[in-house]
Every structure is written in C-alpha cells, then in structure tokens.
Amino acid sequence: MSAFARALLVGLVALSASGCVDPKKDPLPIEGSTYRISRKSTPVTNEQSQVEIKILTSRDECAQQLGLMGQDLEDCIPRVDRATGETTLSFTLKDSTLGTPVLLPLHQEQVLISHMDRKMQSAGEYELIPRDPLQTGQLFILLIDGSGSMYENDGERAKKVYQALLNKQVVERFFAKSDTARNGVVLLRFSNEVQGLDGGPAQVLTKPAQYKQMVQGHLMQRSGGYTHLYSAVEYAVTDLLGEPAIREWLQVNMAEPTVVLITDGFNNETAQDVCADNVPRLEHTLDVLRQARGAAGQSRPTLFTVGLGKAIRSRYTYEKNRKLNGRELCGPHGDRRINNDLENYGIDNVSLTWLAEEGGGSSFVKSRPKGLAEVFQAAAAERYRWYTARYRLDGFYHRQSYFVRISLLAYAVASSTVDIHPSGWLDAPSGEVAADQWTRPGSMGRALAFLMPLLGGLLLLSYLGPAVFNARRAIFRRARKR
C-alpha cells in the first residue's frame, strides 16, 4: 500500500471516529425515531425548591429509576413524531436534597409544559397521564379550628365542615380500599391548644363507622378560645408525628401524613395581637415546617390549608422568592388588631397560602360545604410515582432543536428542561393514531412497505422499454406468428 493510500485510509478512519458519539456525553437517540435527546434533564435550580422534576430520557433511566418493565417501560420512554408534532415525555419527582421520591396527586392543570416559550396549556393540545398510583397508606390529620368564631351564627361554619366531612365521596376517599395500603384519619381541634375532637388524645380512625361516629358526636360541640393556628401546625408536623401511636401506625402502614388545616380567621394568640405580630410567628412556623419536611428518616408531612369564608386579601398572589414581612403578610392592615377587627372582615388567606406552599400542598378558600368536600378529596387524592406528559404542536416546530420545560404550578416550585434535537434530514415512519387520537410508535415495516412497491415500480419501468418496443413492432406488423 502506498504512503498516500495509507495516509488517506488513516485520515478517513480519523474523520469517521471524530464523527461518532461519546456515549457518556452526547445526546442519545430516541427510540423509534431519528431524534436525539439530551442524556439528563436539567433542573431549574432554586434554593428554596424542595422538589426536583426528573425527566426520564431513556429506557435505562425508566428501568433503573422506576424499576419498570413490559408495557410500563414502553410507556415511559420518550416518544416523538414530527408528522403529528407530538412529543411525549415521562417524569418523576424527587426530593432535591435527599433524592427520595416525592409522590404527589398532580393533575393536568398543575403541570405546565412549555415547548421553548410556548405554553402548551394555551398553545396546543396537552395531556398529563398519572402513572402507577401510590400503593402505600395515607394518614389524614384534620386540624379543625375550634375558636369561638366557628360556632357563631348558630354554628354556621362548623356545620359546613360537618357536612363536608360526612360527604359520601369524602369518606370513601379518606378510607379508599386497597389491597396493599390502609388509610387512617386523625381528627383534631385546635384553639389555645390542640386536642382530639372528642377532647382526648389524638387517635387514628381506620374505619368509616368510627370516623362518622366521631364527627357526628363531637364536631358540633362548642369550644372556644383564641386561634393558635401556627402552633397547631407546628404541633401537627412535629410532636404529633412523634407520638408513639401515630409514629407506629405510620411505620406499620408505610403511610404518608397529610395535614389539612381548617380555619375561619387569623392566627390570634392574645386580644392585643395586630396582624404584623404574626410575621415572626409565621416565619418560625415555616422554619419548623421546612425542617419537618426535609428531615431524613422521618415521615414527610404535606400540608393543605382551607379558609372558611371570605379572603381578606383576595387578590394576593404568592411568589416564592418574596421576603415575608408585614407588608407581604398584612398589606395595609399591619397595625390593625385582629380580635374583633380584622377577623370580622375575612380570613388570613396569605398565611394559609404561605403555609400550604411550604408544606407541599395547596391552599383553598371555600365558603360552601360542596367546595369544602372537594378540598378534602383533593387532599386525599391518589398520588402517583411518575407521569407521562404529551403535547401536540404543528410539526413545523420540529424543524429545529427545541427544549421542553416541565414546571409544577402547585405543591412546590420545581421546573426542569430537556433538549430535543430532531434530525435535520430524515424521519422514521410516522406512528399510528390510536383511538384516543394520540400517536403510537410506528413500525419500520412501513418503510419496507414503501420501499418494495417503489423498487417494483422501477423494475417494471425498466422492462417497459423492450415491452413497448416489441408491442409497437407487433402493431406495425414487423413481428408475426410463426
């Protein structure tokens, strides 16, 4: 072999090698397509974010992180289809510090999907499919405001709570039947102190009959005192969970505690309290809540808050990075007394929002029993291990690299992006549209089904010349039968 030929060969090999992927770094191929996807999703970092969205980008990730097999595994891996403009991604939620799974009852409105800067909720068709419902138990801890205001007007607000708690669907949800998991409910009343609804110690109710009996027998019993709302939350997420009976029940049933706080006013510990006094108290409660949720080896409580009545600052919107101060918590009412003043105008929806946001749950303001029942259902909603998000845009948006961002709109501040690179040259066969109008992966057999007739046609055309020639000669009598 001449030196030139050898140099040429070496050059070609080097050139080929430089064009090959580095499996540890380069985007990996999306199965069944010509697209590539970045190896790992990139979480949008936020120091206050406790939850990380992990977008699953490969078969290996789905198998290793979720232990999926069979059809579940097929449903988990990313899918794309340029012809229909569809992108399908699966994700799971993790604790950003501990790395443990976070199980939430997310639904479509609570997850924002963005294709580059286009929000799918408004720009295209989008669907969120929860996968693998939680098979562990849940302990619902209902913290019901026992202050005097709940029983004013012939116990109007307490009656709403009563009706909601005995709503058939709420009861069914609290005590959802499962082969492997068991739910329980703890009913607590708080005012100056926290105690069981019947005035005794906290007890776990595991049967609907017990629960109904407790609500019917004790909820409407009048109590009184100030509203030590923050202290009640602190107790529920720390001391209560540490009580032997509760701790043991949680351990035995591998259950997650869900605290639902129900109140009709403000945190009000003395008659002279003004709204701004609650700022350091709330900060303390939030710190306790963060610690409780971030502590390793313990149950991780989720907090939902419910305000009964009218919000005093109905236009308030929560922003994670904002600093908590008198202006933030009370608006223009920082110096106004709570007792017999502010509490007469509405409920402290700002405190409830902050508590729920830090507690990984949601905050609601409801005034009717039906709305209240929906809140209980939401708190008791099924939680899922992982989700599949799929959306559809015009295929034109697949003619360049793009990123998909998945963000949580509830429970926590979390967001994650993944880069997708369609091929700039060719596509795999388009998928088949299923009954639900979403595409299932296509088969490469379709390419063969296109190729074979094409080759057959070309072959036929190549015989057309002599065939026409001979036919023409027959017509013009230059070919005869012998």
Place this chain on the structure above:
Amino acid sequence: MGGNAWDFPMNIFLIPYTWARHLVPALVVAGAMALYWWIFLVVTVQLGPSLYEMGLLWRQGAEGGYFLIFASVVVSFASLFVEGSLRRRSVVKRVGYAALGGGLTLFFSIFAFLIAWWTVVLLSGDMRTVVEDPAAVALRFRGVLWGAVGLSAGLGTWMVRKGVALVAGKVAERFGDRLGEEKANAALIAAKMETSVGVGFFGHTLGATAASALGAGVWDGVGYYGVMPTLGIISQDLYLAPALGLVVWGFLHGALTWGIPPELYAGWIRVLSPFRYGHRIPVDRPDGTGAERFVGHFPRGLDMHMPAQNGVAELHASFVVDDTRHYTVRGLSVQPTTVKRLMEQVKIHYNPLSPAPLETALSMEDRVIMSDGANEVVLEFILLPKEER
C-alpha cells in the same frame, strides 16, 4: 413454443436501441438510492440505540455529512456498476470499477461537504445559530451541501470512466501485439468510444450537480409542502421526502451523466418478406472494426441470400458499418432499391452514369426494399444489444 410463438425481434430482458434506453441506468441508480435510504433509516432508527451504546453512532452534527456523502458514494457506485453490467464486464472488474468510483467519490465528497459547510456557516451572518443547528431543516442552508456532494459524485464517476478509457487505449497501443488483433482492436475502439461518447467532463459534473440539486429540491418540497397535501396524499412528510429526494437524485444522475453508448449495440439485417421471414444477420464484426455485408441472389459468397424470383438481383445491395459505428446501405444493382423510413424514402439503385454507388445512412428500423419491378423483398435494419443472437 411451436407455431403460436411471436417472432419478436429481441429479448425482453435486453434494452432496445431507443431513446428510452438512456433511462434504464437511471432507473437502476434510482433503485439503488431507494435501497440506500431504507438502509440508512434502519441503521439510524433500529440500530441507532445499540450503536450509540457502543459509541459507533454518528454524532447528530455529523448525520447530514454521513447521509449525503454515502448517498453520493451509492450514486457513483451504482452508476458504474450498471455500466459494468451492460458492458458484461467480469464481476471482479464490475465491482472493482464501481468501488473505485465510490472511493474517489467518498474522497471528493468529504472535502466538498466540509468546504460547502464552512462556506455556508461563514456566509450565514445572523443566521449562524440556525445554520449550525444540526436539527434545522432548511433548503436555503442545506441545498449547497447536496449540490457539493452531487458534484463530487459526478467527478468520481467521470474519473473512473475517463481513466478506464485512457488505460484501455494505452494498453491497446503498447501491448496490442500481445493481445492479439481482435482484442487490441476492441480495446482501441472502446477507448475511442468511451472518450468521445457520454464521458464528458461537463456532462458528468454539471449533470450530477443538477441531479443532486433537484433531489434537494424534492427533499425540501415534499418535507415542507408535501405532494398534494390538500388531498392528504403526502403533507409535510420528512419521512418520505428524503426517499423521494434520493430517488430523484439517483434517477437524474443516471440519466444526465451517462447514456448507453451505441457500441453496446450491433446492427442487423432482418428479413421482413415471407420467404426467410425473421432471418437476420449481423452487420458488425465481433471485434467492432468496419465491415460490409452483401445481399443478393448469387448463391455463394454473399452474406445474405435472397431468391431471384422474389426480385433480388445477383448482387443487390450492401450494408456497411465503419469504425465510428455509422451504418449505411449501398445500392449495387440497377434494379430498384429503396430505403423507407417515416415520411421519407430514398432511392439508391445503381446509376451506371455515376462513378460510385449511391448510399444512405441507416437508422433503427429503416426498411430496405429490393425489387425487380414485379416482385420485392423487404429487409429492415435494426440495432440490437450485442448479447442478442
């Protein structure tokens, strides 16, 4: 077959000497490109994940390079391979020439692609991020790449054809005595033909570039607009678009760069009259040198005997082929001899006052009518592939 068989003039598996013969290599190259598209797709989609794990899959930024460069290699290989098949070269030579063409094309294509790529990037200005995005689908920035590799395919193919012709000529000149007269003559004629017909530099480079550019147009057009999208036939389909783009490229490359040369055909004289109907004799010599075939009723020493009672003179006409493969017919008798073709007839009977016999050029399917005034014999001149016997 017996009495029911039609006496067709040629085998259906061969290519008749009509204008449509130039499309046959084009169809073969188009078929090769269709096959290439499918293989590339299978490798990318089916084998991609496994190749990725082994580190053997191309980076996405290099995908376009691999796709187009290998396509140009396939075009060149298929074009030379089909030529080798038509020339009935041995399998080793057939594959060897095709592989040489593919190799040269690979070499040229790599450089052409890189040069075209960097030119586009450097001239892209504000659009640089779009140009550098390997996922961007845009004829504006990718068309040049198609053209560059198309040009390379033409260049690689031309070099092999030209090289083969030159080498054949040199070999015949230098080693003719060792090859024997027949082989040496054949080599010289092949060299002469290959350097003069269908092996033009501009024919190859411009034709190949135009072919790949039109392929790029089809690729983008089908991918962006579709084929009758309002009827839902193919709309914005980047799955079929590259297949159709490559097929068009292959077809046009095959059609524009190389036509089937006349030296692959031989002229025949064929009887159309009832007596000896279908009987035919070749005009050409096996070594391709000039020849003259005589027709008459003289019983011995003529190439084709036709009976006197049918109006044929003793030495009526002759069919001639020269070294440049031009065919003519000469009238050698004073008896009527007429050449008929579409909307034209030429009388070439011998004129005793003329010092030389009359002759006229022959083309495919011309009829030569020999007569004594009362009876006539009709012959036809046809060009058939050399394999036809």
